[in-house]
Amino acid sequence: MEKKCEVCSESVTNPICGECLSSAVRSWLRGRYSWLIPEVSAMNNNASAKGPYAECVICGSRIDLCSGCYYEEVQKLLYRADPNIAHEFSSFFNFEMQNLKLEKEVSKVVVV
Numbered sequence: 001m002e003k004k005c006e007v008c009s010e011s012v013t014n015p016i017c018g019e020c021l022s023s024a025v026r027s028w029l030r031g032r033y034s035w036l037i038p039e040v041s042a043m044n045n046n047a048s049a050k051g052p053y054a055e056c057v058i059c060g061s062r063i064d065l066c067s068g069c070y071y072e073e074v075q076k077l078l079y080r081a082d083p084n085i086a087h088e089f090s091s092f093f094n095f096e097m098q099n100l101k102l103e104k105e106v107s108k109v110v111v112v
C-alpha cells in the first residue's frame with residue numbers, strides 16, 4: 001500500500017528514515033555546531049506505529065514522515081537555537097523553506 005506522510009499527507013517517495021536523515025544532519029553539525037547534535041538526536045523520529053508504512057531505502061526502518069517534514073522539524077529546532085544556523089542548513093541541504101511562515105510559527109511557539 002502506498003504510504004502517505006503522517007504530517008503533510010504527501011506520498012513518501014524515496015523513503016529515508018529519521019535516523020538516517022538525522023545522521024546526515026549530525027555529520028553536517030559536527031565541528032561547527034556540535035553542541036546541537038544531542039538536540040537533533042533527541043528528536044522523536046517515529047510519528048506513530050499504526051497503519052501502512054514505508055521502509056527506509058538505507059536501513060529498512062519504518063517511516064511515517066517524508067524527508068521534507070523531517071527537515072522542516074530539524075529546521076525549526078535549529079531556528080530556535082539560532083536563525084542563522086537554520087538558514088545555513090536549508091541552503092546546504094538545498095531544502096526550500098518558506099522562512100516567513102517558519103518565523104511566524106516559531107514566534108508563536110516562543111510566545112506560548
Ligand SMILES: [Zn+2]
Nearest residue numbers: 005008066069
Ligand atoms: Zn510530509
Ligand SMILES: [Zn+2]
Nearest residue numbers: 017020056059
Ligand atoms: Zn534508515
